Amino acid sequence: MRDTCREPWNVTLGHGSVGCHGCTKYPFRRLFRSHIDPSRNKFHTHNGRASPRGFLGAAIVATTSPKEMLMLADVDRAVAALLESERLGGQAAKVAFDAPKKEWAAARTAPTLNLFLADIREDLTRRTTTLIEEVGENGIVESRRQPFRFYNLTYALTAWASRPEDDHQLLGLALRALVQYDYIPEQFCAGELTALLEQGHNLHLRVGGKIFSDRFATELWSAMGTDYHPFLSVVVSLPVAAGVPEPAGPPQTVPPQVVVSSTDDPIRDVVRGRDPEAPEAGIRTRRRDQN
Template identity: 40%
Template sequence: MIHEVDEALRELVRAEALGDGAGVDVVFDAPTRDWAARRNTPTVNLYLYDIREDLRRRSRGRQNIYDEQGRVTARTLPPRYFKLSYLISAWTQRPEDEHRLLSSLLACFLRHDALPGGRLGPELTSTGLPIPVSIALPPPEDRAFADVWSALGGELKPSLDVVVSAPVTTAPVYPAGPPVEEGLAVDLSDVRAPSVPPAPAPVPGPRGPRVRRPGHRTGA
């Protein structure tokens, strides 16, 4: 899954952020001090520095798996999303050129709320789910970008934080029972019909028989 996200990001950056910038490399190396010293061409670095589960997208229960006729053939657990955080930086000989590249990268990712479906690999495509992307959000409280650069042994550099929430579907699949082929039958043979109270008897009167109703008093 991670390698498919890498390739989707690489294709997106090359197609929409760099355009005709064929002389710019797109790499995923750790931008350490030694790496920066060896670099000799304009480069966009997409460094994957953090992987953690996106708990906001976790769901419970099981999901049905259907066949071509729409029948349930199996059940499985819903996918779990993982946030892949990329530190994106531009490396050239002049800060102005780096800022220009960062501006193009920012505009590129702002145009997409999710990775384009045509750039996804088979594993991500098979889920049928969108792959959300966020750009330049404030970092979590337990992490600062300055700490990331310090851990890499380099100086603080302008960069963009891109987070991709990718689904992982590796849960076990439980086969479902066969569908019901016959309709349901209800047996009412042992159900008694409700009893009906007898009709009130007529009461003789001066003008012929009358029916005595409950609660009615006849005159003298």
Template identity: 40%
Template sequence: MIHDLDESIRNLFERDVLNGSGVDLEFDAPTKEWVGQLNKPTIDIFLYDIREDLTRREVMFEDVRDEDGKVVDRRQPPRRFRFAYLVTAWTKRPEDEHRLLSSILACLVRNERLPPEILAGALADSERAIVTQVAMAIDDDRMYTNIWSALGGELKPAVNLVCIAPLDVSRVLPFGPPVTEEPRISVARPDTDDTETIRPRGRDEDDDRADDDTALPDETVRGGKEDEPGRVYRVHAMPRRER
């Protein structure tokens, strides 16, 4: 998924920033060795941090339905991660670098979400938007300087870009077939071994039962003990049917 996000950012920059200017676009770490090999203006988009966005985590499984609208599976929703990029411009003159950074900043501010038409790979099929945050404060201010120290280079103006993108975990729970039969309840009297299966009946059957002499009387049963009475249950019996 990360390579799809890289390709999506590349598509956006080539469309709205470079405009056929001949500036290279790279995703390498801006180390001294890498900088020494540059021979033309370059924009570098270096991925330096990946963290899950816990504020956007969804815990409820999603229903997967077929063409008839019936639930056939339950799918775990995607997890969202924050991908932090360090965007820098490399030219021979600081003025040219500032122009490139200005174009980058304007492009990212205009696109608070990556446009659907530039999304690549699995992200193009995602139902969730790719949110961007530009030039926001870093959680740990020391991280920014530590990045340049780790790269072995000098501090350089850069645009901090954070993309919040979903990662599909592809976890699916099987869902049982829908219940199509009516429930059946087996009732046994305590003074006999006979059991009887009762099915739910409609309103018309209730009306017919009032005139049926074979209907059994209703019973009221109290649960619990004498000193600790429980709930009261009313058993609504039905006439015995021929099998």
């Protein structure tokens, strides 16, 4: 059997076992595709699960589900719709999401705003531990789940036209459109984003901040192989549902009760909590021990 890998596309990422001959021969391939291990004729699905001999020994790459991928595409479309609301010379600006490489720059035929997704990472300052209760139609808590986590989607926004002054004008229009809002307006949101808005979430928007380091711009254009272009950082905070719902226990039917007593005193204190059937304040009583 040839020492190559058949590579059907898959929606998941990660894995890459060093025990696979194809992965050994093509180490970077395992980061992007699922494939057949020719030495064992087994399908290596990139499902984000690390094996003892996985990439770097114990690399775990989070699975990207089709729904999560759809949410990212919805964010792309929402930001593009916001940018296209500004007009240059009476025409809506064209928005592209391609990597701004030399080949792409040479092939474009109209003034274009390039919205390059440069990074996705969790905003740990917004992580909480309070569980979310999911209530049924009868008002009883049926399940609990982890709170939403928030991921910052960082775009590098550049303008591409025939002359530098046109670049600056187009980028200025984009800046004017973006700074009008602290979050992406509802009229630009569709798909999965609509459900997030209905749950009370907003897609917070930050424009013009520093991207990671002062060297990022130099490294970006060096990697793309194109001439330097000024860019705006556009950061969108995306809420993502975390964990899976855990079924709640049966509803409480009797009030909780705490008994405080002493070994040498027949009197004991009984403190009852709220009655689920009649939720008034707790009741404190004193009664003589019958024993």
